Amino acid sequence: MQRKSLGLVALIVLPGILIGAVFSILLLLTPARPAAADCGPTVSVAINGDTKVEGYSQEQLKNAAAILGAGKTLNLPVKGQMISVMVALGESGLRVLDRGDVAGPDSRGLFQQRGNGAWGSYADRMDPTISATNFIKALQMVDGWELLEPTIAGNKVQRNADPYHYQKYWPEAVRLVLALSDGTFSLQGSGCAIPGQSGAGDDYPWKNSPTWVQAGTDPAAASPLGMFYRECVDFALWRVNQQMGSTSAPFKFLNGTFRPDGQKLGSARTWKDGWDAKGWATGNIPRVGAVVWYAPGAGGADPTFGHVAVVKEVKDDGTYVEEGYNGNPSPDDHSYYTRTVSNSVPSAFLYLPTQEEKK
Structure with missing residues (x-):
């Protein structure tokens, strides 16, 4: 698909208050907005011989239903049910395999569990x-699994050499659980939240608050996070707080207190400096929930202030889906957007610490 770009709009920065950029970027897909719905603690299974999901056989669907049923019995939140399906997809393609591989020749079943007595x-x-029940019980023993990226949570149980092995199976796991469950839901909520992930959508708490254009540039018009409402930096900092378990005031991470050296987190331009000052990792590989950082001018971002967004989904074709605010031209500049971007376009991905690093 031919790449397109959007126009640029200059930013305004006040002391202690940041304005995110309306920026242009190389687009690969049209933005889409998933519908939000309530999220229960666990989902039930509704499947019969007529149930069909494109790309899956009846055998695979029955195995997925067995996993969801085991999760329901153990009162596993929907995020855990999705993680369980994701791991089975990554291990066996949702088939009961009577064989292992080079790394585990004695591995068997949906989850390729070893013949060491533990399973x-x-x-x-x-x-x-x-086998699903045993996997889920092990998952529930992982401290803080609800706040981990799905692939990391799965790896804590399976202990793969590559902790991101399951990442590419997550979108399919979400699709299967949605298709096989007997109700609608989102991933939003304390027990099953996956901030920045497909399904949560526009859960930014201040989406109806006035922008600086409407309310003026007085510092009193700033959000509780210390940024102006509905700017790219405010949405991204909300996602950071959300993923780190801070979803209401007083928030843990603020513009004025994020950095340990006393400096403000600042405009998008200085966010990587903030990560470096805090000792948090950065890199060039997209991970769900990571902050996408565009240095000034990168990928069509504002040449002075740059842009930040959040990784919503990672694809296996060298692209990822990002979400954010203030990434479209007027009159949609201060609203939620999603788009698919090549992994090579941003300047860096700013990672959040793992559960172990937060202790």
């Missing part, structure tokens, strides 16, 4: 419900 008998590992 029960051979019959247990080959039984979809029992």
